[in-house]
Amino acid sequence: MSVQQNGVVVHERPSITDIMERRAKAGRLVTGIAAVSDSDMFKAPTSGKPKAKNWDSHLSPESQGRPPCILKQASGYLKVPGMISLGGGFPSSEYFPYSEISMRVPTAPAFAETDPTQLVTIGKHDIRDGTSEYDLSVALNYGQATGSPQMTRFITEHTELMFNPPYADWQICQTVGSTSALEQTVRMLCDRARKDSILTEEYTFATALETIAPLGVKAFGVQMDGEGLLPESMDQTLSEWNEDARGARKPHVLYTVPSGQNPTGATQGIQRRRDIYAVCQKHDLYIIEDEPYYYLQMPAYKAQPTAPSSSDPTSVETFIAGLVPAFLSIDVDGRVLRMDSFSKVLVPGSRLGWITASAQIVQRYQRHAEVANQGPSGFSQLMLWKLLDETWGHEGYLRWLMDLRMHYTRRRDALLAVCDEFLPREVVSWTPPSSGMFLWMKVDPAKHPDYPRRSALDIEEEIFHHAIDNGVLCARGSWFRTEPGTPASEIFFRATYASASEEAMGTAIQRLSMAIRKSFQLQ
Structure with missing residues (x-):
């Protein structure tokens, strides 16, 4: 539905009720092996929304040269009634050694391990028997690079519920996790021969840098503050770009982790995101929005909470x-490719996520996936679909995310409390994160007795090894520097509150404090 607000057309986000009514009207989803599908089959009508811009000028020659997979396209003929296939190399499900899979899962909204669970069973021929819309006979055979229609429908509806992209021709495509998606996306947009480069935060996800560098693409860092990437710094960097001095073309791609940024924990507010988007429009940058921690947004930290948060x-x-x-929600141009993943909110081992972008970009991504990985695992898709769609539904999954947010808030607060108690505040500072899994601690090298005779990097290394000797591992800030060859005048350490128990976190911070005090010769 579209409404007018101050003369601007606003397309209202659909509700869960709207989506379920649309499903009921469409009827039961019945698909066969390697069924062809896309988001347009499951989206609400997009009349009144503009189309995305064309991004030919941003695509690499490699991406533009990828033809469609002929054998994958041939699968489209299987939907013709009465068609007998002798064309595809699909093994018969008769010879699959899995007849049934059973799993115990929580019943929404009771998600604690101590709460009662329910048994969910997946059979080989549930579709044939009319007991489910997805089964082992289909999931365990070859599929499309975009993933199964069943998971595509759920993810498309979820994307509408959460983001309601403001342009018409958006699509989703399932991925083999976000790291694989990033590698394919960088190859799709950047080319070594053109001396392409990518802009990102001055400290960013180390694996992203390790993904970009071997492709012959340079990454350049933009200054940050407590809210993440600074749009003024980005604008100045792009406006003053000198290709000869930089050894690379002016960047036409921005890679950013806007929520609970890895490693700094910074979260961009809505105005910050709008300002960054405006800079990208001004300089025609394409945005890779990497959001594994998006749903782990938390209320502000209170040092001594006395009651549950009203927020x-x-x-x-x-x-x-x-x-x-x-x-994605403010992307009027179709200049955002958003990467989502189930890794941080369900199970990393599923290796299942998705991208959302314009139909043109998703098609280019799909052409690569067809020959790179042929799409995500059928086991993962079927098990997640059975949990998220058939068992929990959209409301149940959102309540799971709400519950997860509460647990990570408690873990964050526990870590911050022991930091307040034990770390030497005269040399260590931090900003309480409002999203994600990480605390970014700044250590002031200027207060070290041997600085500047010893470099900040040298002092960081000393603290790191003191901490290891004490029995605690924290990630060194230098591991995340986008431009490691430039001089460093600051020391950072990244700690996570995602895995260790609250008691273990307290012990770890005490050990880290001892390491810092030893290096700085503090009592």
Whole structure:
């Protein structure tokens, strides 16, 4: 539905009720092996929304040269009634050694390990028997690079619920996790021969840098503050770009982790995101929005909470409304490729995520996936679909995310409390994160007795090894520097509150404090 607000057309986000009514009207989803599907089969009507811009000028020659997979396209003929296939190399499900899979899962919204669970069973021929829309006979055979229609439908509806992209021709494509998606996306947009480069935060995800560098693409860092990437710094960097001095073309791609940024924990507010988007429009940058921690947005940290936070959402609508809008939600040009993943919110081992972008970009991504990995695992798709769609539904999954947010808030608060208690505040500072899994601690090298005779990097290394000797591992800030060859005048360490118990975190911070005090010769 579209409404007028101050003379501007606003397309309202659909509700869960709207989506389920649309499903009921469409009827039961029945698909066969390697069924062809896309988001347009499951989206609400997009009349009134503009089309995305054309991005030919941003695509690499490699991407533009990729033809469609002929054998994958031939699968489209299988939907013709009465068609007998002798064309595809699909093994018969008769010879699959899995007849049934059973799993115990929580019943929404009771997600604690101590709560009662329910047994969910997946059979080989549930579709044939009319007991489910997805089964082992289909999931365990070859599929399309975009993933199964069943998971495509759920993810498309989820994307509408959460982001409601403001242009018409958006699509989703399932991925083999976000690291694989990033590698394919960088190859799709950048080319070594053109001396392409990427702009990102001055400290960013180390694996992203390790993905970009071997492709012969340079990454350049933009200054940050407590809210993440600084749009003024980005604008100045691009406006003053000197190709000869930089050894690379002016960047036409921005890679950013807007929420709970890895490693700094910074979260861009809505105005910051709008300002960054405006700079990208000004300089025609394409945005890779990497958002594994988006749903782990938390209330502000209170050093001594006395009661449950009044900001804790009680309904899924309140939860959705409280999240900072994504770049995808303000993307009027179709210049954002958003990467989502189930890794941080369900199970990393599923290796299942998805991208959302314009139909043109998704098609180019799909052409690469067809010959790179042929799409995500059928086991992963079927097991997640059975949990998220058939068992929990959209509301159940959102309540899971609400519950997860509460647990990570408690873990964050526990880590911050022991930091307040034990770390030497005269040399260590930090900003409480409002999203994600990480605390970014700044150590002031200027207060070290041997500085500047010893470099900040040398002092960082000393603290790191003191900490290892004490039995605690923290990630060194230098591991995340986008431009490691430039001089460093600051020391950082990254700690996570995602895995260790609250008691173990307390012990770890005490050990880290001892390492810092030893290096700085503090009592």
